[in-house]
Amino acid sequence: MSLSSRRRFLQGALGAASALPLAMATRRLASANPRGLARRVIFFYYPDGIAGRSQNGEPSLWSASGRAPSIALGELLSPLSAIAGDCVFLSGLSMGSTDEGSHPGGAKKLLTAVDGGNGESVDQYLARTVGRSSPFRHIYLGAMATQNNASGDKFISYPSAGVTVAPEDDPVSAFRRIFSGATPGTPATSIDAGVASSDAGPAAPVAGVDDGADGLSLDTSLADLMDLRASLGAAERTRLDVHLDALHEVQDRLRGMPPSMPPTMADAGGVVTVSDAGLRPPPSLRCDAPSMAFDAPTGAGLFAPENFPAVLRAQIDTMVLAMACGMSRVGVIQASQHTSELIMSRFRGTDMYDPGFDMRSHQASHYGARQDRSNRLFSDYVKQVRWWVSQFGYLVEQLKSRPEGDGTMLDHSLVLLCSEVSDGNTHSHQDMPFVLAGRGGGCVSTGRAMSFDGRRHGDLLATIAQAMGASVDTWGDAGSGALPGLLG
Template sequence: MTVSAKRRAFLKGLGAAGLGAAGLGGLTLPFARTVMADATPVRRAIFVFIPDGMEYQHWHAQGTGTNFTLPRMTQPLERVREHCVFLSGVNMFGPGSTHEGGIAKLLTGAAGRVFQDKKVSLDYYLGEWFRNQSVRPHLNLGIVPIYRDKPITYDLNGVPVMPEMNPLAAFTSLFGEEANNNFVEQRRLSALDASLQELNALRAQLGTAEKIKLDMHLESLREMERKLASTTAGSCPAWNFNPTGFQVTRTEIWRNPEYLDTNQLGVISDLHMDVAVHALACNLTRVATLVWNNSVNDVVIKDAGSYKTCHQASHEGGEDFIKIKAWYTEKLAQLIERLRSVPEGNGTLLDNTVIFLGSDLANGSWHNHDNMPFILAGGAAGGLVGGRSLQYNNAAHNKILVSIAQFMGVNINQFGTEDSTPGPLPGLLA
């Protein structure tokens, strides 16, 4: 076997072990740099979408600063209020005061003319920014959508990005078919040590320049091993995923797969949230998007205690709409609690993660974008002080997007096209 053939065979062996090298000619690693053992935890962002707006009097916090009460739609967040910032008086500007216009605006900060003026969305933008520092640049999850043509995520060319709707497929794509509770231990096995004899034989046949390239590349792999080996089992556990034993036996969309079963919305929601928390805790991604159902949501959420669809209830208002919106904010509270339960550095995963919740409309029956239902949570390590109600006077929601980017360490002062006064949202981050 020639030196080149031996080199290819060795690198193929590394690839089979999950450490695959792109080739000796380049030093860019094809896998992420893990930071689980770093002294300073990285920052993350989760973007949460819930459909069809709200009713002002039942959603917005009553009072300002730390002295406020939560009405019924947001009451489930009372138990985690110390981690939340409730915003009012923030608008999505630009044309397109519709459901479709709202989802086009929400994360892009651009105009809401459908199929026009779409810019990149912040979730995708941040994913690309940290592309070389995570396995999955952006984790995009769609939770039981009825319509699959209403995404909120757009790529660098303004093309809609479809979410993964199957939580089991999303988990497998991140952790593999055999992921279980010894996830960390499996990844501590040294593919390099197992191949040491072959490696030394190959190295002896390389020229000086090739040896230098190989040594530099292998040192990068060794650094990965050292970081994995220095973690404790609690740093990146494969928690008990899918405890209910949810199964997907029908994978084709036309066969109505189980992950689109509205009767199992609660279980499917929990699985998607767990996928996101797993991925963030293990630094497999820095950015996750959770899209609950979709705009113009025709799902009946029986667990909410209503037999009306969210869209129908949004036009009628009243008790059904209150119950449905409270169901969504209950899920947000559970997401906050999941993140808070994961220790990280001197705090928790929640401290290093900012959550942004938004919708496609403000008042669901008016189809407007004034005084939007925006909530932020977590992010204490980046200066987001929770337990507050902040009221603004027609502030552009673009400023929230800028603030989130700055929390992530991305030094921009403007995002989107619909804010004439660039900068972050005043008073949001310390």
């Protein structure tokens, strides 16, 4: 196999930053992580807060205390019990009083730490600084985040003051754009759906990324793969095999998943068929909704609430794979949007499922002044928040399951769980629900709960930026510096 064809394969299968052999790309990724710095950061957002301190003063159900292996987690955080030793549970952080009582106000401040979103968000800052040499400096994936032509403050990533960028909501499109085999136009290319200010309409497409007509097909490269493996050392062969196995797994699921394919009313026994030229259809694949058949890879099915869990899972897997392949150091996963109309009672196989009643996320979050278990709004809201937390747990577990260097991907990562308000009913911006997972290359000691009485959450963002190697002392319009004791 010629060097040029080998390079083309690497760009398609592993998304190498430039036309380099795998060995060189792998070494570049390893050398990009000085000891004691995080190799990557992922921000995981979900909407509508938590069952925090209630209007009547009842204590928050979001609580953690102690140190591993004896961390005590409250009801909402208990889905993370298996990975508590990999997390830092942060309490007491404030987003300030400006626009308190507002979902949009919280979303604007969440990653900017600036009132009204009048500043760059920390993910975008890290993308253009420490992430600038990556194939994609920023990967922003969503699940129903752009529903109902959302724009402006429905999104949390701000490349500049007052201007948001929309996430890529389609996992098939995201997979193609990341792994299409096309060399990104510049190292500054981002994966998202375009820019939308608070006054703009739906996001405009981003130019400069070729989606590729055969982005989900690797089979034709198998012969080249065997040739390539023969030229690699044992460690590099192992890494290649791990990543390609995962690539095939995600590829196969995306070929047959229902979320990105609009449903027809015909019952085909759950068999998925794909007619798009960009996908090579398998003979038959089963989907999670056996009463629906899907016959095209784009359309309304992407926004069907019953498909949401599969869409989100695919986006998580795609993000992990992109990070594993060295495609980016900075990622954001936005699950839905604030004041979410997502009907979570249509999630099959969960304790929320009720085909006879449509319970929306935002609807449940307004459970009233009391934490009343007999109130369906409150009881469903607790189930919803626990489900969101479990999805963050899945992301963390996927990173933990992948070997990297002297440990796992999680050991070299930082992953932040966040929402735009604390208590969903009062819309408080105090005692915000943050969980930080990962050891950040050794700079974060996990397995503990930390309390910061009234410190601004921008100090957490500054701490994350420093852990990524950025030269910042403070973040936001009221920051005072990195959180004491979180690093080191």
